[in-house]
Amino acid sequence: MKQAAALTVLLLFSPALAASYTVQPGDTLWGIAQRSGTTVQALQSANGLSSAALEVGQVLQLPGGAAALAPAVPTVAASLPGVSVQAPARVKEGDPFVLRLSGEQAGRVRVRFPSELNEDVRRPNEWLSPVQLGGQWAVLGRVVLGQSAPVRYELELDGQSAAGQFPVGPLGQPVQNLNMPASIAAVLQDPRRAEETAAVEKAYELRGAPMWTEPFANAIASGRRSSGFGQPRRERAGAKINYHYGMDYSAPKGTRVQAVNLGRVVLAGNYPVRGGLVVIDHGAGLLSMYFHLSKIDVKPGQSVDRGQKIGEVGSTGYSTGPHLHLELRLRGEAVDPARWVGQQLP
Numbered sequence: 004m005k006q007a008a009a010l011t012v013l014l015l016f017s018p019a020l021a022a023s024y025t026v027q028p029g030d031t032l033w034g035i036a037q038r039s040g041t042t043v044q045a046l047q048s049a050n051g052l053s054s055a056a057l058e059v060g061q062v063l064q065l066p067g068g069a070a071a072l073a074p075a076v077p078t079v080a081a082s083l084p085g086v087s088v089q090a091p092a093r094v095k096e097g098d099p100f101v102l103r104l105s106g107e108q109a110g111r112v113r114v115r116f117p118s119e120l121n122e123d124v125r126r127p128n129e130w131l132s133p134v135q136l137g138g139q140w141a142v143l144g145r146v147v148l149g150q151s152a153p154v155r156y157e158l159e160l161d162g163q164s165a166a167g168q169f170p171v172g173p174l175g176q177p178v179q180n181l182n183m184p185a186s187i188a189a190v191l192q193d194p195r196r197a198e199e200t201a202a203v204e205k206a207y208e209l210r211g212a213p214m215w216t217e218p219f220a221n222a223i224a225s226g227r228r229s230s231g232f233g234q235p236r237r238e239r240a241g242a243k244i245n246y247h248y249g250m251d252y253s254a255p256k257g258t259r260v261q262a263v264n265l266g267r268v269v270l271a272g273n274y275p276v277r278g279g280l281v282v283i284d285h286g287a288g289l290l291s292m293y294f295h296l297s298k299i300d301v302k303p304g305q306s307v308d309r310g311q312k313i314g315e316v317g318s319t320g321y322s323t324g325p326h327l328h329l330e331l332r333l334r335g336e337a338v339d340p341a342r343w344v345g346q347q348l349p
Contacts, residue, residue, distance in 0.1 A: 024062070024063045024065060026061040026062075027059065032046055032047070032175075033055070034093065039065050043176075045066040049064050054230065055232075056228055056231035059345055081158065082165060083160050083163055083164075084160075086108045087104070088102055088165070093170050094170075095173065096146055096151070097232060097246075097337065099331075099339065099342050099343070100349065101142070102114060102141065102142040104133050104142070105139065105140065109133060110140055111160060112159070113130045113131070115130050115157050117157055118152060118153065118155040118156075122147050122150055123147065125336070134212065136347060143287055146171055154168060156168070178244060179236045179237070180240050181239070182240075183239075188238065190275045190321050191321065195274070199276060206270055206284065207334070207335030209290070210288050211284065213287040214266050215266070215286070215309070218345050219263045219264050220310055222327060222340075223258060223327050224259065225254060229326060230247055231247070231250060232337075233247060233339065248337035249292070250328075251327065252316075252326060252327045253324075253325070254327060256316055256317055256325040260313055260315060262283055263291050266284050266285040266307055267304070268304065268305045273319065273320075275320060277295070277321070278295040279295060279296030279317055280320075283313070288333055289332070290331070290332045291330070291340075292329070292332060293314060294329075294330070295317050295320055296317050296327075297315050297317025298317070300313055301314070
């Protein structure tokens with residue numbers, strides 16, 4: 004193939020006047036720390052944060068000695084004849100991201116991520132077609148938790164190709180030892196778990212057209228975020244490290260749980276580990292998953308609206324108390340739910 008790649012790095016930083024910063028869509032604690040010359044741990048300490056989760060509009064105090072900064076969105080641009088591509092300049096573990104395409108040929112491009120060949124992902128390096136979202140052509144991507152190598156992407160159109168890459172930063176969270184009670188940990192050995200895994204894996208294969216046209220909502224109106232996304236965990240000291248693939252909201256049993264966006268229910272039932280489970284397909288390979296429900300109000304095949312009640316908070320399955328565990332999965336891999344709230348695209 005002919006190579007027609009053109010990469011331009013645009014770093015758009017400007018000074019701010021105060022030693023505080025208001026969180027913008029797409030911001031991460033790691034990115035803010037990098038740009039202000041401090042560390043994730045220092046930011047957490049200065050702001051009393053127990054996890055790396057952030058909310059848009061949240062005001063962070065920058066530690067003493069950190070550089071003041073203004074919102075910035077660095078981008079990397081690649082191009083093919085008739086197509087311009089905008090990609091993130093940097094991302095972190097577990098981030099969803101968007102390749103934004105423009106130009107008269109934007110809808111005809113194929114995109115894949117060769118860096119996935121060295122990762123533990125489902126269907127690595129598959130060719131993806133752009134979808135129209137928010138008035139633009141887009142390809143959704145994701146960074147696997149535990150992955151630190153740069154994301155590499157390749158574009159192909161009529162025998163010509165372009166390629167680019169951008170770095171991946173760490174979440175910087177300490178390992179947590181769960182030390183779950185034996186009675187709770189026993190569900191991991193339940194023979195019905197194989198059936199549960201098969202049902203979920205089948206849902207991960209869905210690749211329909213995007214159904215949503217509005218920004219994503221919170222799954223629960225009330226409740227405290229009790230565990231952030233991406234926390235490295237062990238079942239017990241010395242065990243293999245896994246990750247917290249979603250976000251937990253502590254709330255009383257019976258609290259209303261709602262769909263984060265328009266979609267179609269593909270799973271609704273009770274399972275050994277996930278407990279009361281609802282899985283909604285939003286199209287474009289994106290699923291939202293709601294764990295540990297005490298009550299389920301929807302059925303497979305049912306269409307749901309953004310904000311529609313789908314169930315109630317519980318403590319079913321692998322759980323020690325009432326809470327909602329929310330996951331967003333992009334082509335089967337977990338991505339940070341906080342990156343979607345209030346936005347149509349992350």
